[in-house]
Amino acid sequence: MCMSARSPGLRDRLAAEIGLHGPMRFSRFMELALYDPAEGYYASGRATVGRDGDFFTNISLGPVFGEILATQFLEMWEMLGRPSDFTLVEQGANDGSLAEDILNGLASTPLADCRLILIEPFTPLREKQQARLAGRRVEWVDAPEALPHFTGVHFSNELFDALPFEIVKSRSGRWEVQRVQFLDGTFRLEPAEVLDLAWPAPSEDFVSELRTGQRELLAAISSRLQRGFLLAIDYGMTREELLAPHRSNGTLACYAAHRRDDDPFESIGEKDITAHVDFTSLAEDLRACGLEPTGYTDQHHFLVGAAERLLLSLDGQPPTADTLKKLRSLRTLLHPETMGVQFKVLLASKGVSTPTISGFRHARELPF
Numbered sequence: 001m002c003m004s005a006r007s008p009g010l011r012d013r014l015a016a017e018i019g020l021h022g023p024m025r026f027s028r029f030m031e032l033a034l035y036d037p038a039e040g041y042y043a044s045g046r047a048t049v050g051r052d053g054d055f056f057t058n059i060s061l062g063p064v065f066g067e068i069l070a071t072q073f074l075e076m077w078e079m080l081g082r083p084s085d086f087t088l089v090e091q092g093a094n095d096g097s098l099a100e101d102i103l104n105g106l107a108s109t110p111l112a113d114c115r116l117i118l119i120e121p122f123t124p125l126r127e128k129q130q131a132r133l134a135g136r137r138v139e140w141v142d143a144p145e146a147l148p149h150f151t152g153v154h155f156s157n158e159l160f161d162a163l164p165f166e167i168v169k170s171r172s173g174r175w176e177v178q179r180v181q182f183l184d185g186t187f188r189l190e191p192a193e194v195l196d197l198a199w200p201a202p203s204e205d206f207v208s209e210l211r212t213g214q215r216e217l218l219a220a221i222s223s224r225l226q227r228g229f230l231l232a233i234d235y236g237m238t239r240e241e242l243l244a245p246h247r248s249n250g251t252l253a254c255y256a257a258h259r260r261d262d263d264p265f266e267s268i269g270e271k272d273i274t275a276h277v278d279f280t281s282l283a284e285d286l287r288a289c290g291l292e293p294t295g296y297t298d299q300h301h302f303l304v305g306a307a308e309r310l311l312l313s314l315d316g317q318p319p320t321a322d323t324l325k326k327l328r329s330l331r332t333l334l335h336p337e338t339m340g341v342q343f344k345v346l347l348a349s350k351g352v353s354t355p356t357i358s359g360f361r362h363a364r365e366l367p368f
Contacts, residue, residue, distance in 0.1 A: 010039040010269045015182045023179035023192060027164035028214060030264070031272050034162065037122070039269040042162070042269040045124025047272065049094060058095045058233070058299075058339065061329040064310070066101020069155070069231075071309045073102070074109055076153055076229050076356045086111065087152035091119040091144070091221075092159035096129035103136055113137060115152075119144060144220035154221050155231040160277045163217070165209040167250065170201035177210075187265040202243050207250035209275040222289040227351035230291055233299070235342045236277030238367050251267055251276040279346055283368040286348045295347035295360035296367065300340030303333055306359035 014032060018024050037044045049057055058065040065181045077086050090099055099116060106112055112139075120126045130138070141147055167178040167189060179192040199212070221230065236242075242251065254261050256271035264273045283293045307330060317323060334340045349355035 014180075014187070014268070017208060018180065018182040023181045023190060026167045026178060026180055026264075028188070029180045029187075030164040033264065033268050033273055034164070035122075038267065039271055041272055042125070043122040044269070045128070046270065049097075053138070056266050058333060058343070059094075059101065059157065060310075061332055063101040064326045064329045065333060066098050067101060067105035068303060068306050069098075070102045070105025070109070070111075070230070070311055072113060072306055072357050073153055073155075074106070074360050077111055077114075079352060079354060079357075080151060080228060082110070083151050085115070085151055087115040087117060087150040088117065088259050089117045089147060089150065089152065090156065091105055091153045091154065092156050092162065092215055093118045093120060094125065096132040096155055099129070099138070100132055103133075110292055114137070115150075117141060117147060117150075119147070122145060144217065147221075147224040149224055149226050151227045152225075153229045153231060154225060155233075156234045158232050159237070160211070160214065160232060160282060161274045162272075163214055163235065165211045165275055167252065168195060168197065168210050170204060170206040172204075173201050175199060175201065175208075186200070199239065200243060202245050203248060206243070206248045208242060208247075209252060209278070210248055211278070211281065214282065215288060218285050218289040218291065222291050222350065225291075225350055228349070229352070229355070230284065230286070230348045230350075232277075232346045232348075233278045233343060236279050236344055239278050239280035240367075242276060242278055277344070279344055280368040282346060283348075283366070291348040291350050292355075293346060293366055293368070294350045294355040295357070295363055297345055297360055297363035298341050299343035299345060300336060301362040302345040302359040303330065303340075305361040305363075306357070308358060327359070 010032065013027060032040065034041045037043050041047050050059055073088060077083070080086065088102070096118070099118065103116065106114065117138060117139045118129055120129060120140055126140055149195055168175045169178055169191065171191070175195045175197040176191045177193055177195055178189040181190045252262055252264065252273070252275045254264055254271045255272050256267065266323055279296065286293055325347065332338050345359065347355070347357065
């Protein structure tokens, strides 16, 4: 991984920081590549989703995904005893499309006027969200720490995969963190310190990813959530699956214009950098922060369980263009060769006696 970049300002600043302080943790490199206020892929507003963007996500297929989530939030509200101050909090809202779909899905329910807070630190994204959600009951904060204490749900779609991570490699049964060096005009990875990491090492030079800032984020969310749920939707798998022998090169991937590559040092700031979520680590961090994982399944089984209300509402109706479009979108969301199996859904709860919603009616026992 040692190709040139198209963002000379950011590239030069990264090289200068390495020259001043020595080899850089990959999480720091990724933080600047994605979240540098001026040139970061996300923070600058450069990231785009959908057919004309860099990648597809659940919301690219129309409003049906948000409408189904709305039914789950209604169930959570009922489990919490129908609190009048029920609050939805979304983090990683991109342009606000999912929030809009959810609010539309709640429009004819008792939660039509519920409070929605978006956590958004970046001005270009916040401006997109404010334009899309104008006239709605929506508030914005810069960080989880700025949230008021609330009862309700913190939810996210593809948040945790975008958290900066370390690249680790197994050597002699131990795990070494890889740092970013800049030599002879190129960025490259080199071994650094050994980590105290109790993961099995499947083979020599096995590569994986470690999100060291994940627990801190969850602790901040939990400190504001008095009672309720956290719902995380993302692509990934359990640690056991991630450390399977055939994944010896890790899961790091970069996306731009629907093209995938594995070189984060090319076109810095102009493409997404991501890796699969380790849901075992996520569950461990949730428990450490006072949030108990209560449901885990793939998106296919989650939507099969959760879409019952939507499907019943369509039953017996003439097949309008809108109905057919929703059914096509749902089919793509469910399909095992598209998003149905790759994406997982994890639910955690705090202070809830019967934390079960219909999206997990077909889920197996927790694997972690």
